[in-house]
Amino acid sequence: MGSLNQADVLETNPACLIKPLDPEDFRRQGHMVIDFLADYYRNVDKHPVCSQVEPGYLQKLIPDSAPNNPEPIESILQDVQNDILPGLTHWQSPNYFAYFPSSGSTAGFLGEMLSTGFNVVGFNWMSSPAATELETIVMDWLGKMLDLPRSFLFSGGGGGVLQGTTCEAILCTLTAARDKVLNQIGRDQITRLVVYGSDQTHCALRKAAQIVGIQPLNFRAIETSPEDEFGLSPASLRDAIKADIAAGLVPVYLCATVGTTSSTAVDPISALCQVANEYNVWVHIDAAYAGSACVCPEFRHFIDGVDAASSFSFNAHKWFFTNLDCCCLWVKEPRALVNALSTNPEYLRNKATESKQVIDYKDWQIALSRRFRALKLWLVLRSYGVANLRNFIRSHVKMAKLFEAMVGMDQRFEIASPRNFAMVCFRLLLPPSLHVNNTPSTVLEVANELNRRLLEAVNSSGRTYMTHAVVGGVYVIRFAVGASLTEEKHVRSAWKVVQEHAEVLISSEVWIDYY
Amino acid sequence: MGSLNQADVLETNPACLIKPLDPEDFRRQGHMVIDFLADYYRNVDKHPVCSQVEPGYLQKLIPDSAPNNPEPIESILQDVQNDILPGLTHWQSPNYFAYFPSSGSTAGFLGEMLSTGFNVVGFNWMSSPAATELETIVMDWLGKMLDLPRSFLFSGGGGGVLQGTTCEAILCTLTAARDKVLNQIGRDQITRLVVYGSDQTHCALRKAAQIVGIQPLNFRAIETSPEDEFGLSPASLRDAIKADIAAGLVPVYLCATVGTTSSTAVDPISALCQVANEYNVWVHIDAAYAGSACVCPEFRHFIDGVDAASSFSFNAHKWFFTNLDCCCLWVKEPRALVNALSTNPEYLRNKATESKQVIDYKDWQIALSRRFRALKLWLVLRSYGVANLRNFIRSHVKMAKLFEAMVGMDQRFEIASPRNFAMVCFRLLLPPSLHVNNTPSTVLEVANELNRRLLEAVNSSGRTYMTHAVVGGVYVIRFAVGASLTEEKHVRSAWKVVQEHAEVLISSEVWIDYY
Known part of the structure; x- marks a missing residue:
């Protein structure tokens, strides 16, 4: 039973005075991260929504092994800002319409904080x-x-x-x-x-x-x-x-x-x-x-x-x-x-x-x-209340209807499948001239490629982010409203981005190479 | 598609102006929760470590259904304090030695905050x-x-x-x-x-x-x-x-x-x-x-x-x-x-x-x-550094050795299995007089019951919390050091609680009824 050995001899550099859960360190650093995140939300619409980095980008920025000595939270947050943010796809951006939403909220965040803090x-x-x-x-x-x-x-x-x-x-x-x-x-x-x-x-x-x-x-x-x-x-x-x-x-x-x-x-x-x-x-x-x-x-x-x-x-x-x-x-x-x-x-x-x-x-x-996990759900239900939660959902559905209506007014596009909730599936149609002398399956194939290129162009802009699906053989662009910060202006702006890129694509005729 | 219907008509009570992710609301409420948690850590040793509530306690305190209207974070935190804390077993308490530790830290918490905040x-x-x-x-x-x-x-x-x-x-x-x-x-x-x-x-x-x-x-x-x-x-x-x-x-x-x-x-x-x-x-x-x-x-x-x-x-x-x-x-x-x-x-x-x-x-x-999840691990590794992380581990092992030594010096107890890391398995022995005229299996059974009662008494005190195991038929009390706030004084105090309750138990002879 336990004579003193190497395990008892603590290393004696000054950093060893660090305590992992000192309440005042926790308070100071916690406030800093809250401010960091509040600023992030304030500026999240300024980042390209979909990250534009290349595979392997982060390895070039980060050392090969963990540091031996502690680093201050100030440097770490600086690195989050410089190295991590460019590699994020900003699911909380008001211009995010991809996949399905990941709709964070203040109450959801606070509930998770309490849960993480109690750590039971x-x-x-x-x-x-x-x-x-x-x-x-x-x-x-x-x-x-x-x-x-x-x-x-x-x-x-x-x-x-x-x-x-x-x-x-x-x-x-x-x-x-x-x-x-x-x-x-x-x-x-x-x-x-x-x-x-x-x-x-x-x-x-x-x-x-x-x-x-x-x-x-x-x-x-x-x-x-x-x-x-x-x-x-x-x-x-x-x-x-x-x-x-x-x-x-x-x-x-x-x-x-x-x-x-x-x-x-x-x-x-x-x-x-x-x-x-x-x-x-x-x-x-x-x-x-x-x-x-x-x-x-x-x-x-x-x-x-x-x-x-x-x-x-x-x-x-x-x-x-x-x-x-x-x-x-x-x-x-x-x-x-x-x-x-x-x-x-x-x-x-x-x-x-x-x-x-x-x-x-x-x-x-x-x-x-x-x-x-129940804490965060409890905070969401109490902080917003049933009436507001319904309204949040309804406002997203209303924005999806707005988008749907805008697509419907542009005859170059069609709504590809019925909208049930706050997600719109749409696609750019081939100019009618191209239907002549082509089999339906060729027309479909070319239309699919056209929409693939349209989506790629839209997302590369960084101004908005949508994803795709193939339903019954038809390639469609999915526009899912639901990010917590999204307002009508973001929906209108996203549609403008789609129209602009469609315009360029149709007029450039580069895509016709494919056909 | 989509004429206006009920879904478009937002309810019009004033609460509907709430935005779920407003940066300044986030900042204000986030700071409040940080302070709440910092105060929690400062005072966590004042709570009974193992919750003493009865099954169903919370249902009596909380309404049957979600509120229709929003409630302010101030009231919610008050309810966390009054209704939730008594029902928590305080895994972050320095007097927590049960199961295995759930060793939270400031860096781990901050990493989780960033991850929850980005919500990708x-x-x-x-x-x-x-x-x-x-x-x-x-x-x-x-x-x-x-x-x-x-x-x-x-x-x-x-x-x-x-x-x-x-x-x-x-x-x-x-x-x-x-x-x-x-x-x-x-x-x-x-x-x-x-x-x-x-x-x-x-x-x-x-x-x-x-x-x-x-x-x-x-x-x-x-x-x-x-x-x-x-x-x-x-x-x-x-x-x-x-x-x-x-x-x-x-x-x-x-x-x-x-x-x-x-x-x-x-x-x-x-x-x-x-x-x-x-x-x-x-x-x-x-x-x-x-x-x-x-x-x-x-x-x-x-x-x-x-x-x-x-x-x-x-x-x-x-x-x-x-x-x-x-x-x-x-x-x-x-x-x-x-x-x-x-x-x-x-x-x-x-x-x-x-x-x-x-x-x-x-x-x-x-x-x-x-x-x-990588964010929190990255923050832990960088905020503490390899040398400190080793020291944290070593300090826990050292405290476990201290506990082991104290058990070893009290002849009423034994170390029940070899200590490899920062967990000590020990048990109270039957007084030698009771071994006489009893088969080994009866002695074991009575000793197991004795330790069961000892552990129950220790945990009911609220001053420390340990759990048990049965190894090779022997009921042992597990003392796992590893909570981030634990210091030597907490280990000494926990041992004192064990000794006090053992004293009472042995002298009261109530437990001998069993035998």
Whole structure:
């Protein structure tokens, strides 16, 4: 037992007086970083929205190894300014319209600060009761705002949990669904299980299916069509399920989407649940993006039928003013999650768990350790209030409508798929002269290339940032409103950038080389 | 498209003027929360370390539903103070010695603030190049500090990635190992795969094995013994592997631990890798807790042999001054991770990815979305420097040695298992008189109950917090030094609390009822 050795001899340079959590150092440096970030928000529209750096840029600016001695926060912030900011794509810029938004807010940020500051590890109730209890309360609050059926709330026998991302929510519920079935038919029957989605379902489903050991040949990405506005057809689902059963396979899980990534298409929840329920298939509703809108009564109908689903999730970190990461998942049958994901090592045993009066969230998720994410959601809900949150969402939808209207007035463009929420899919059309003597598929191919070049030009300008999707073979530009700082003027300016670049592209005819 | 409807009519109460990310609101409220947290750290030792609330306490204090109108940050912080703090277990308290530490620091906090403030979603290089590039650089820095073999660094063909937790690191590497084998022997052979650990391995392994579809009967928790100091015996591993192969099964993955949760036991890495490599078994080294110590040359020998492993991880959020969550994972063969976890949807396609000159970390982890965690690690490494980080670790080890020495001087107690790092396992012994006429198993049972009651009494005092483990049937109290604010006086005081309660317990003889 421990005579003095090298480990006891602390190095004696003066820097060794540093304490890692001195309250006054914390205060001084914390204020500096708050000011840094406040200034960042004030000037974020002055940066190119999409980073223009080349691969490997940072290695040229940063030393090869960690410093031996401490460096002051002043130099570090200088380096953040000079070296990191140019390599950021500014998701908080008011000119950001790419992917889906990552809508941060003051309240979301402050909630994360408190959570990071307390730095508790809330794996079970015992390890920090407030973390678990606030989460159950806030999840019921949110569930009520979404008008989820009582069966999804704790007060109705279900319950909600905060995950990092939808990928995790899907992985957890798929594991639960899988094990529910395997516990009946035998663990070794895993190779017979089938998972369903559409060709528009987020790639998270395929990845989760792969992780939990679903055979790749048993993954169904059912084809959608423009006639169904790229929603999954209940008849196609039924056909697929029937064929699988006839082949001796066992249908286990359907992921239905409200607001697909490519075009915000909406699967018909009610009819899909009806089919799935006939075959005892777990239905997860992935409303990662569009779930936020459903707190507004006028959008709630998009999730009508959710009462017949098994689980429902949306990302508060996308379009609900809660900083990354925060995915809200509700399940009707928590027991199914717990059966699949629980662990009970001796070193975590405690009286509260044994009393069965508490929730241990470690059994509702993949990881053991978990952050106190409920704080940020609580701060968002209280700092803004339900009425404002609805208004924020509505103002984004209104701006998307404005953009849609502007596109509609320019005959060189078309709206490529119906707008359901605050995202507009549009494209530049080929001049009618080019349609003559060309097959439709050639016309489509050339139009796709035209839009690819248009998007590249628009994004290279640094003045705005949008991304693309291909829906039913058609390359479309996605314009997703939702950054917290975006105002009407930014939407108008983005459209101007698109028009300017379209003008140049059409008149230059460089792109016609391709054709 | 889109005539005006309800969605366009914003509610008109004055609160609707609130902007969710106004820079000056952000600045004002941010400063308030910094002061709140600085004051929290200043006074954290005045709270009972382990929360003393009863299940359901918070529901009585908080309304049933979210407010319709905004509430000021002042009231929210008041509620945090009054309602949340009593329900926290104060992991940042200097008197916290439970589980493993969650050692926050000013630099770790500031890094998380910057990451939360920028709020970028770094799923691939393109979505925010700095997030990916800083992560690769910092992982190489850390790898060098740990003296990991070059084959784990980007500069040597391997590479590192930041995950949330070790559970995720194990799940990802196990999926990679599984798929490597299944790609050879056929996807439908999943029921033949076997996973290995010891009876001391963290429960994360069993959970990961269950998630990826390993048959429960094919999970081996190989027994350890006091003679091996609860390390996994290479001979036992070989026996288990041979028996499985003879039974027609396929060994696929071994998780070896450096610093087990119960007693910080160390598996003999080198010898285990040798056995595993003979059978092409992926070896993951889980150094979740003790990896941090290996930045000190005098502790580095505990991971000798790591060059023969396939992957290595440790949690910077445990004992490396980086706020939750931050697990550092290195792999020798990134391709194996990418093959198992990659997705390539059209809406994420981009030129940088197609150039193959960049890393897209979404393919190295479970989730698509990911926070810019590298910032906090970068700030920790730069703000403290390598020399100080080593000193911080050494000062904790030194304090653990002090505690160990104090226990050793009190003959009523014993050190229950060897101390390797900054955690001491000890227990109160039964008075020798009670050994007479009792079988060893009765003596053990009574001693276990005695220590259970001692720990309960100690923790109920609120003055310190420790947790327990059962190692080889022996109930031990774990004393883990590592909270960033802990100083020698707190260690001495904790020992005093233990002694006081032991005194009362022994003299009261209430506990003898049990016997």
